[in-house]
Amino acid sequence: MxxxxxxxxxxxxxxxxxxxxxxxxxxxxxxxxxxxxxxxxxxxxxxxxxxxxxxxNQDGTSFATAWAPDGQLFAVGSFNMMRLCDRHGWSYAVVKTQTGSLLNMRWSADGTQIAAAGGNGEIIVGQVTDRWIEWNGFEAAVVDERTVEVQNIRNGATEHLEFRDRVTKASLAYNQLIVVTSSQCYVYRYFVLVDGMNIYVYSYDGRLVCSPKQPNLRTDLVHATGFALSNDTIAVKNGMDEKTIYLFETASGKPIGDGKPIVHSNDVVQIGLDQCGPPLHQRLVILDRNKDLYLMSVRVFGTNRKSTKLTTMASSFIWSQTSNILAAVVNDNISVWYYPNIAFVDSDLLALTTHEHDTQEEFGKQPELLSFYRDRITIRRINGSVSSLTVSPYPDKLHQLIATNKWNEALSLCRNVKDKMLWACLAGFATCAKDLDMAEIAFAEIEEVDKVEYIRYIKGLPKKEMQTAEMLMLSGEYQDAEGVLLQAGLYFRAIMLHLNSYNWNRAIELATKHKLALDIVLSMRQAYLQQANRTETLERYLSQPRQNLLSTNALKERIEKEYEREQAHKEAGNTKPTSPQNRSRPTVVT
Known part of the structure; x- marks a missing residue:
């Protein structure tokens, strides 16, 4: 009431x-x-x-409301008053007029001016000023329609930049200031301009790099939350079909891979690309209408696109500018994933590399993430005030050491900090880089005994191809592991790879193609069905005869002999044969 x-x-x-x-x-x-x-x-x-x-409403009845084209601001007109508000509802400014009731309002196409018609017949035009941006000790503010004031917080130096035309957009990041006016763009790697008709990618020296084209893409519906840019990739959400995301190469503007877009299961609200690392390991984050946060791979070569759900009930997210660390607002708290790619390498370690900050008391409900630089996250509260949250600086340092291949320094950092979260990040990095020694040390520090034993087994394998394939399996890259084994002629190990991962169709396909170990495949499938108390439903297995099924003991002996035969065959084919060694091999547990 x-x-x-x-x-x-x-x-x-x-x-x-x-x-x-x-x-x-x-x-x-x-x-x-x-x-x-x-x-x-x-x-x-x-x-x-x-x-x-x-x-x-304390100021009386509202007669008109108008949203800015980018959806970040809206204006409210009342009797002798105009109010400018953020999209979350808090007020930026109030202007008193002498126009009577403001009955109609319209924004300019660039979102910098607004016109309103009053009840007394007058028309007023307003300009949005005092827009403020900050990055790494520098502040820039659009103080009026043609002036930008830049200040160095460290030494207090201030510079006024005067422009001939009206300033429409400004951005400050990565040691670059970009100011866009109604007719020119001033650049004080890459940045993007969208003019409502095309997408243009420029280098910081003003050279046009590319202009991606896609017939089904409406560029006039492209806004900041539906666009992501990195040094290698451009991601654009289709405004006509909000489940669809198109990927382009930054250098050429060509579609990535086969050109097919990513089609998500729900409408996409926000997308973001990580900013560091090689293109092959680049990741895309998607926030959908159900508030589910997904992480997926960008470049796919003959395999299905990797995708995993990081969390639910997320309202916004942001990537760090200096490393591939992800922060998100989850249930009005701030969650930070210090190595999100570990969800693909070893999902068991994802919880160890994630930290949730209980910030409801400090930042209130629905905080907005503005920037993430090194160990500082800038946050805007729901009332419009800006504050910051400091996270651990060590994961960012670890990312930078790994990126420059300084593994010994990274190991020293983990030993000095003595934090399980940091050791888990190092374990993920080492597994992804196929560094057995570093992975063994890191897994031992976080007491992952089973993985330490498995890595020791891998180190005991006689062939480099076997070690590589097993490390790929450890990181969840089964199709790449199969490719390594098939290229090395280790067909039986490739079959066993799929049997041990319950990929039954691919296992019998390889056994039939290479005419190898078909009885082992059928026997393991039958043992699995009996243990699960199920009946056969796969057509490839229904068409096979059942008279050659092996017992449990006979199956183990048959697998052992097949491993020995394959190893002897490979050693006989080498130019410099090596003496046989009694190595442990993976066996089937029934």
């Missing part, structure tokens, strides 16, 4: 009386206008569900 703030009579006179009306919210989804005596003057259908809170 809330009383109307409207007054009758002239301000300051004794005849001023408050209005006797009040508004009341009800559980049936309606709100009612009532007099002091309790008489209901009118009921309005508000929404589905109970109306929990109602408030009068």
């Amino acid at each position: 809330d009383w109307s703030p409207r007054q009758r009579g002239k301000q300051g006179s004794k005849s001023v009386q408050t209005c006797d009306n009040f508004i009341l919210g009800a559980t049936d989804g309606r709100f009612y206008l009532l007099t002091r005596n309790g008489k209901a003057d009118k009921g309005v259908e508000a929404h589905q569900g109970a109306v929990l809170a109602v408030r009068w």
